[in-house]
Amino acid sequence: MLWQSPEQLEALLCRLVSWESRSGTQGEIQFPFNLREELSRLEYYTANPDFITLHDAGKGRNALSALYKNPNAQKTIVLISHFDTVHTKEFGSNSQLAFEPKKLIEHFKERIDDFPEEVQKDIESDEYLFGRGAMDMKAGLALHIHLIEKAIEEDWPINLLLVTVPDEEVDSAGMRAAVEKLDGIRIENDLDFSLFLNSEPSFTQYPDDPNYYFYSGSIGKIMPSALFYGVETHVGEPLRGLNAHYMAAFMSQKMEFSDAFSEEEYGEKTPLPITLKYYDLKEDYSAQTSNHVATLYNVFTMKQNAADIFNMYHNLVEETMDECQKHYESLCNREGVRPVGTIRTLSYKALHDYMTDKYGSEKVESIISEYVGRSDLDDREKSLHIANRMVTYCKELAPLAVTLFAPPFYPPVNASEEPLVRSLASLANNFLMENHDIEPREIHYFNGISDLSYVTYDNYDDSWESYKSNTPVWGRTYSIPFEEMQKLQTPFINIGPFGKDPHKLTERLHRKNAFEITPKLLEKVMEHCMR
Structure with a gap:
């Protein structure tokens, strides 16, 4: 032998x-x-x-x-x-x-x-x-x-x-x-x-x-993510815009080590969330502020499903952007300038639907195809760039935080x-x-x-529909065979x-x-x- x-x-x-x-x-x-x-x-x-x-x-x-x-x-x-x-x-x-x-x-x-x-x-x-x-x-x-x-x-x-x-x-x-x-x-x-x-x-x-x-x-591991799209300005006139880094900083402060997603089963606890990756989508150096920044957050789960996490996360982003808005407005009042706008929070699905209504599905699909076909980007970067490009066509929504999922997802x-x-x-x-x-x-x-x-995916769970609709690269470069997994009900x-x-x-x-x-x-x- x-x-x-x-x-x-x-x-x-x-x-x-x-x-x-x-x-x-x-x-x-x-x-x-x-x-x-x-x-x-x-x-x-x-x-x-x-x-x-x-x-x-x-x-x-x-x-x-x-x-x-x-x-x-x-x-x-x-x-x-x-x-x-x-x-x-x-x-x-x-x-x-x-x-x-x-x-x-x-x-x-x-x-x-x-x-x-x-x-x-x-x-x-x-x-x-x-x-x-x-x-x-x-x-x-x-x-x-x-x-x-x-x-x-x-x-x-x-x-x-x-x-x-x-x-x-x-x-x-x-x-x-x-x-x-x-x-x-x-x-x-x-x-x-x-x-x-x-x-x-x-x-x-x-x-x-x-x-x-x-x-x-x-x-389980899931990566709720966000694109922060601000309003660009010259560094010499910082309050004539809204820096995306400023927006992202509020959210990372809120997410890092948050107990909002914590679970405990059998006396075991999920590790706390952490910022896993930070992207400045402004490629060059200049005296212009960055109007698009993205973050990936790592969240561990035991019982919560994708829909549970996304709903909780989206609400947290919304609350945090409201806090960011209030802080920003107080600065504007102090400096005697008018705010450039009010921060919105949209899910990727809502952004996708908004752009489809405005430009049609063919234009939306062309944006998605452009990025999923790029070999120089991984699935996380593709996801963020897709959302970012959509916002450039809908800048009337800015300043804006877009909530989405980035791969991978481990149920x-x-x-x-x-x-x-x-x-x-x-x-x-x-x-x-x-x-x-x-x-x-x-x-x-x-x-x-x-x-x-x-x-052995839960035979009765359909929360993955929420994951699919808020993951920009779903069905293109990333997918999970949920239906096949549900057939494997085995210890x-x-x-x-x-x-x-x-x-x-x-x-x-x-x-x-x-x-x-x-x-x-x-x-x-x-x-x-x-x-």
Whole structure:
């Protein structure tokens, strides 16, 4: 067998890490082809090549699925992972070492004084494997490959469907594409999905956190955004206009760390909102004030849906712009000048409808098409530029704040009360306590954001219509297969290996946990599901 012993698993992971697959690179495009070749070392896939399939995820990228099918079984466990990684700029000129774990640890040992004490201990202990993606999350993929091989060799009376995707670290285009194919794979192969098993690593909850976690839900992430369109003026006559930066500053002050969107479930709280990106859409430097500025805000959710968030956010922007107006008018009174106007607040849908009424749908579509076709802009920039261009055609609305959504959107999901998940939580606790003296802790909403957001969408929720109508690039360069997601009403759990410092120079994986303990735990999960 190829991937069963701890040594074999570590060698497999080192090979996966060596196939650099940073988001947006050629390596990410090539990775699934390398993986298909690796899996084809198993005679099972040589005999059944159609059981390995690539699924187009856009921009040359592909998700990969690999099916182990027992002819007498319908029950199926779907093994979910992602193979893209974040970039390696923090490695500087040594970025290539990020993909060579054996060389990287020696490099770190030579410079051990450069690291904090906790990291020094882990470097010297040889208990950790360092490298980009070693923890997040190629170890999870390696464990799934291990399960596939074991199922084949031991003829497990269950089906396993490995699904590994690109782009999780950016927009989850890979998972969104894979979800559109899952129901077809299920029907074609007469499968009954009984569990989605993700193996994202155990993330620390605070600095130096030694605890091992598993997850029965995944937190939601949504990005309410705003375009602030003011009235331009010369800097020598500042109150002859209304600076968009001035407007945006009021809103960022209101949103940053606001408790307006806070939720608490199972004793867990959503992290507070924060300004994620700030854009000045004035491209050049001049003595003219900027009349168009945009902001992206990060909001985490547990129960609130897209419509809940948008309604609350839009009202908050409206209230804040009223405060901005009052402050601005008081300045005008102090300086003895007349205000240039009253700030309005419109949703993107309202702006879209206003412009359609004024110019017709053909003109509106030409603006949208112009920006969605630009390869130099990402989906967030496209969204903001579309709204901005519409306002330039409707300047009678200025000064104006436009509320909208920018991609991506990760719906919150939770399976904590599912009977199968409760039994698996008990199994994990008993196995780890009895065999390894590890007391695991259940997190009900994985706060690292994950592709699980796209597998079990609320069957009765239609709030996504609000998301669609207020997302400028919806249906062009960004979409979410909500209808397909609603078909996947299946329990899920996230059980993965222990590591530290994801997305950092010192990203590392605990070798014993990853190559000895977690494989056995996942095998126990498989056994439980086969009953």
